[in-house]
Amino acid sequence: MSNLDTKPAATLCGGDASAGPVRELMTGRTVRLGESTQVRRLLPNMPRRMVGAWCFVDHYGPDDIAGESGMQVAPHPHLGLQTVSWLHEGEVLHRDSLGSLQTIRPRELGLMTSGRAISHSEESPREHARLLHGAQLWVALPDAHRHTAPTFEHHPALPEITAPGLHGTVILGSLDGATSPGTTFTPLVGVDLTLAEGAAARLPLEPGFEYAVLAMTGSVEVDGVRVEPGAILYLGCGRHELPLLARTDSSLLLLGGEPFAEEVVMWWNFIGRSDEDIRQAREEWMTGTRFGEVHGYDGDRLAAPEVPQLPLKPRGRAR
Ligand code: MN
Numbered sequence: 001m002s003n004l005d006t007k008p009a010a011t012l013c014g015g016d017a018s019a020g021p022v023r024e025l026m027t028g029r030t031v032r033l034g035e036s037t038q039v040r041r042l043l044p045n046m047p048r049r050m051v052g053a054w055c056f057v058d059h060y061g062p063d064d065i066a067g068e069s070g071m072q073v074a075p076h077p078h079l080g081l082q083t084v085s086w087l088h089e090g091e092v093l094h095r096d097s098l099g100s101l102q103t104i105r106p107r108e109l110g111l112m113t114s115g116r117a118i119s120h121s122e123e124s125p126r127e128h129a130r131l132l133h134g135a136q137l138w139v140a141l142p143d144a145h146r147h148t149a150p151t152f153e154h155h156p157a158l159p160e161i162t163a164p165g166l167h168g169t170v171i172l173g174s175l176d177g178a179t180s181p182g183t184t185f186t187p188l189v190g191v192d193l194t195l196a197e198g199a200a201a202r203l204p205l206e207p208g209f210e211y212a213v214l215a216m217t218g219s220v221e222v223d224g225v226r227v228e229p230g231a232i233l234y235l236g237c238g239r240h241e242l243p244l245l246a247r248t249d250s251s252l253l254l255l256g257g258e259p260f261a262e263e264v265v266m267w268w269n270f271i272g273r274s275d276e277d278i279r280q281a282r283e284e285w286m287t288g289t290r291f292g293e294v295h296g297y298d299g300d301r302l303a304a305p306e307v308p309q310l311p312l313k314p315r316g317r318a319r
Helices: 275-286
Strands: 021-027 029-033 037-043 054-064 072-078 081-089 092-096 101-104 109-113 118-123 131-140 151-155 160-163 166-172 188-195 200-204 210-217 220-222 225-227 231-236 241-246 250-257 265-267 270-272
Touching (some): 021 225, 054 081, 054 250, 072 275, 092 109, 109 118, 188 200, 188 241, 225 231, 265 275
Antiparallel strands (some): 029 037, 054 131, 072 118, 081 131, 092 101, 092 118, 109 151, 188 250, 200 241, 210 231, 210 250, 220 225, 220 241
16 A cells, blocks of 8 residues: 655755655653643654654543543743644633633644743643543744744634544644645644544645644554554645544544754743753743743742753754
């Protein structure tokens, strides 16, 4: 089940004209967040730091949080990125330093653009569903927009695509003529896909984008490679379509974008361009002078870890 182009790819992939389709299956690592939450961190990963401008992907759950506090992420700052809160089950209450107070529910887009500075908290509401299952994703802002004013967008209704046995929700960007209302700063796409057991589909892709796919549930053959929760399949560039075959009832996230050409320094919750950017941001979080205040969260804000003594170096999209 190969996907050879009939036309040679004329597009560049991150400046590398020879880069074409690949199939790199990368395993996530388990990370503890706070007291009770465990996540599978799929990006950054060993060989790949980014897919387009997507630079951070945590997949969590499904977790049974009946009678528990669930997600409790205390106020913390962001810089130089967008956060995407994406749920399959449960709900997350978002608060930020702009005064936003928003419950995000399954397949609604919570999109926070940090720009030059924002802080927020995320928590399971006191009254919550039994199961919590979702993903937390970050998008790096390009240099030209990383100092933009912070904003928060909530899009409860997103465009959908359908094919036999397949249902898709466009989170950001466009797929097959359906375009998300979420604001983007580089050409990219994020799509949530639900497939019925046995469904076969071919998704139309942009040959100038690189792509990756992760499974939220089930088991899907993606260009012939079985993808299950806990792993992410990097697909490279130069593809016009992507064959999918669902082995069970499944759900996937498709992430893609124009390869991000800039080198960035990613540390804690910040994306900067230099060691100095990061040290200054940390200082201004600890002194409370830059990132505003989150009101209404029941608890202390997060303290920043110590910045390593050696200077932090800007790094590119692959290792
Ligand atoms: Mn955050």
